Amino acid sequence: MEPHLGVEPGDLHPVTPREYNDLVQLRRARDLMDRDFAQPLDVAMMARTACMSPAHFSRKFRSAYGETPFAYLMTRRIERAQALLRDGLTVTESCHAVGCTSLGSFSARFTEVVGVTPSQYRQLDHSDYVEVPACVARIATRPRRSPK
DSSP states (O other), X not given: OOOBTTBOTTSSOOOOHHHHHHHHHHHHHHHHHHHSTTSOOOHHHHHHHTTSOHHHHXXXXXXXXXXXXXXXXXXXXXXXXXXXXXXXXXHHHHHHHTTOOOHHHHXXXXXXXXXXXXXXXXXXXXXXXXXXXXXXXXXXXXXXXXXX
């Protein structure tokens, strides 16, 4: 058998039906976070969406996506807050619009993920993204967590 796209035979293991079902359920929970990021979501609610216990869901989610469910949700919230700050909303307005209730926690997490405070980010020149389609700007400005 010829290698395809640099993947050698035997590098990948076949996915079992249970693993496949888990991935489908995890995707449902991830879709919930992507869609309803501004709503008050907790791990128990996300786990119910995935038809798993909270502990099992957290382990499986981290294994599949490389970060905890809460970290993923906060990254989506920060991603949306970046867009709102670029559009001229205040830090407080952006914080509440993305579902965060504590301005201090929001600012700390924003700074951790983006590398600058929300106020500093708001003051940056974002004119490079004005002419770029929103779907491309979203990818270019997506926060990326560095591995610890």
